[in-house]
Amino acid sequence: MALAATVVLNGLTLAALYFVVASGFSLIFGLMRTVNMAHGSLYLVGAYIAYAVFEPLYDREAWYAWYLAVPVGMAAAALAGVAMQKLLLGWMQGQELRQALVTIGVSIVVADQLLAHFGGTPRQFLAPDALFGTTELPLVGRYPTFRLVQIAVAVAVGLGLWLLLARTKLGLMVRAGVDDQTMLSACGVNVPRVALAVFALGAALAGLGGVIGATAQPLAQGMDGRFLLTSLVVVIVGGMGSVPGTAVGSVLVGLAEQIGQALFPTYAVILTFGLMVAVLAVRPQGLMGRSA
Amino acid sequence: MSARLSLLAFAVLLAAPFLLGLAMPQAQAQFWTVNILGRALVYGIVALSLTFLATYGGFVSLAQMTVAGIAGYGVAILVEGAVPGIVGGLPYALAVPAGILAATLAGLLIGAIAVRTRDIYLLMITLALAMAVSRFAESNIDWFNGYEGIRNVVGPTLFGVPFRQPHLFYYASLAAAAALYAGVLYLVRTPFGLVLQAIRDNPRRAAALGYDVALHRIAAFGVAGFIAGCGGVLTTIYNIGISPGSIGLGASVNILIISVIGGLGHPVGAFVGSLIFAVFDTFAASLYDRDRFNTLIGLVFLGIVLVSPDGIVGLARRIPSLLRLPRRAQAARAAETG
Numbered sequence: 001m002a003l004a005a006t007v008v009l010n011g012l013t014l015a016a017l018y019f020v021v022a023s024g025f026s027l028i029f030g031l032m033r034t035v036n037m038a039h040g041s042l043y044l045v046g047a048y049i050a051y052a053v054f055e056p057l058y059d060r061e062a063w064y065a066w067y068l069a070v071p072v073g074m075a076a077a078a079l080a081g082v083a084m085q086k087l088l089l090g091w092m093q094g095q096e097l098r099q100a101l102v103t104i105g106v107s108i109v110v111a112d113q114l115l116a117h118f119g120g121t122p123r124q125f126l127a128p129d130a131l132f133g134t135t136e137l138p139l140v141g142r143y144p145t146f147r148l149v150q151i152a153v154a155v156a157v158g159l160g161l162w163l164l165l166a167r168t169k170l171g172l173m174v175r176a177g178v179d180d181q182t183m184l185s186a187c188g189v190n191v192p193r194v195a196l197a198v199f200a201l202g203a204a205l206a207g208l209g210g211v212i213g214a215t216a217q218p219l220a221q222g223m224d225g226r227f228l229l230t231s232l233v234v235v236i237v238g239g240m241g242s243v244p245g246t247a248v249g250s251v252l253v254g255l256a257e258q259i260g261q262a263l264f265p266t267y268a269v270i271l272t273f274g275l276m277v278a279v280l281a282v283r284p285q286g287l288m289g290r291s292a
Numbered sequence: 293m294s295a296r297l298s299l300l301a302f303a304v305l306l307a308a309p310f311l312l313g314l315a316m317p318q319a320q321a322q323f324w325t326v327n328i329l330g331r332a333l334v335y336g337i338v339a340l341s342l343t344f345l346a347t348y349g350g351f352v353s354l355a356q357m358t359v360a361g362i363a364g365y366g367v368a369i370l371v372e373g374a375v376p377g378i379v380g381g382l383p384y385a386l387a388v389p390a391g392i393l394a395a396t397l398a399g400l401l402i403g404a405i406a407v408r409t410r411d412i413y414l415l416m417i418t419l420a421l422a423m424a425v426s427r428f429a430e431s432n433i434d435w436f437n438g439y440e441g442i443r444n445v446v447g448p449t450l451f452g453v454p455f456r457q458p459h460l461f462y463y464a465s466l467a468a469a470a471a472l473y474a475g476v477l478y479l480v481r482t483p484f485g486l487v488l489q490a491i492r493d494n495p496r497r498a499a500a501l502g503y504d505v506a507l508h509r510i511a512a513f514g515v516a517g518f519i520a521g522c523g524g525v526l527t528t529i530y531n532i533g534i535s536p537g538s539i540g541l542g543a544s545v546n547i548l549i550i551s552v553i554g555g556l557g558h559p560v561g562a563f564v565g566s567l568i569f570a571v572f573d574t575f576a577a578s579l580y581d582r583d584r585f586n587t588l589i590g591l592v593f594l595g596i597v598l599v600s601p602d603g604i605v606g607l608a609r610r611i612p613s614l615l616r617l618p619r620r621a622q623a624a625r626a627a628e629t630g
Binding site for chain 1: 352405406408409411412415416417419420421423424427428431432433434541545548549552583584585586587589590591593594597598601
């Protein structure tokens with residue numbers, strides 16, 4: 001029983017991380033129909049640059065090292081995302097496949113340059129004292145505190161996104177843009193600027209995921225592919241461009257991965273992708289997605 | 293590309309090992325024959341399957357290296373002499389057709405999974421499927437020997453000559469590439485190929501004319517699976533085995549790079565792109581930095597996507613018209629004013 005509860009909790013904490021990363025991917029896709037194949041690279045960029053700031057501060061035992069790393073990682077990823085949208089993707093808006101190819105090219109170059117600058121040694125953030133250690137939980141027993149922080153962050157991101165989309169003027173414009181970009185621009189809204197803001201936000205979420213993820217598990221080359229893949233599967237299962245869909249998709253994928261690994265380790269991957277194939281067969285637009 | 297140009301290119305490739313032998317020392321000529329031309333041919337076959345799907349069906353699939361890998365793993369699992377022997381015991385004469393059959397079925401399956409999706413959705417789904425297979429192969433010991441993969445797949449002995457003898461390997465690859473290339477050009481002129489192109493241009497109108505759109509799409513993936521399977525058997529023998537890394541994300545993206553650099557507009561682009569890729573991969577060291585091949589090829593890929601979405605072949609096709617255009621425009625203007 002305790003084991004089952006631990007496995008489910010592991011699945012949920014993993015789902016929390018997936019949600020933070022995939023919600024950025026889904027947001028960008030929802031508004032601009034841009035499949036950002038470099039989303040995993042933004043995760044790496046955020047994490048590595050944050051680590052470069054974190055390490056010297058941690059060595060000097062500054063208590064705020066980790067707290068500073070979070071906004072730095074988000075800002076670095078947001079800047080990279082904005083640069084990509086501004087320089088490469090903006091002027092080919094509407095050519096979705098070409099945009100996807102461009103982002104694949106970017107991800108190849110970025111991954112190689114990160115390898116050149118940071119090398120192949122895995123790194124890991126050390127969580128600040130307040131978030132470190134374990135917490136006593138009913139059923140499960142002692143559980144890493146930071147994993148629980150992950151869930152809190154995901155809930156905060158989810159609520160924040162909901163507030164942003166439902167309650168602010170930017171959210172209004174984004175929701176209108178998802179439905180009809182031409183009409184939105186005819187209403188006098190500067191759509192390219194909204195697109196830039198959304199790209200910055202989506203990329204920042206990848207960067208946030210980068211720092212959180214690299215605190216929970218080591219940061220290494222190749223993580224970009226893993227998180228790109230996870231984002232893809234999550235939004236395919238949950239539905240493209242929908243925040244609740246991304247949440248549902250994350251929870252399903254996170255649970256499927258952990259339960260699969262607990263029950264049949266060498267066949268675990270099949271469960272995750274079986275889930276994806278099953279959803280595609282029944283609802284090609286995803287569980288919470290609207291049909292195109 | 294015109295038939296005459298194709299035949300000329302084929303003749304050059306036929307004579308290549310001897311021409312190379314005249315131009316450079318023996319060992320170097322052998323390296324070029326196998327590790328550049330031969331490699332370009334076998335990966336070109338895998339890329340051909342993607343170019344076929346993209347050019348005539350409008351599907352950009354990232355799962356073609358995976359399908360090739362299924363043929364490769366199929367052969368490696370079944371054939372005698374592979375290390376470790378998973379099933380083993382079968383001669384190449386049986387293992388190779390079985391591998392290609394498995395790849396064709398895998399192609400059909402991927403087509404069936406992705407049949408209701410297009411464009412970027414297809415790209416995402418095929419990427420996810422591709423990574424699923426490579427991660428499964430990596431984590432499964434029983435059938436795929438996990439991370440290490442299966443080694444010592446050296447190919448059959450033909451007429452008393454081992455398959456990996458440079459000239460035999462080269463000419464076998466060339467024959468396979470030429471046959472599949474000609475097959476694709478023939479297939480797209482058959483009723484099936486024409487319907488496929490009609491579906492690419494306007495699926496609703498093709499459906500209204502009474503064609504089963506879904507079935508044609510799935511069949512196209514089956515054909516592509518067969519082509520990729522042939523390529524997969526050859527790449528596996530070229531690499532003397534197969535491992536999850538050779539069907540992973542990087543390998544899948546490499547096939548996309550090859551096809552896009554060559555050009556998604558004509559089947560020949562697959563081989564042009566593959567040759568460029570092989571040359572870059574070999575000589576990246578002297579061009580930029582020993583370890584930074586990915587940056588180099590990534591930038592070339594980006595440049596091609598930004599400048600010429602139909603690749604080198606499209607670029608070459610446009611050059612004559614680009615040169616001619618000003619003169620024709622002048623003539624038109626002269627006709628107007630005159």
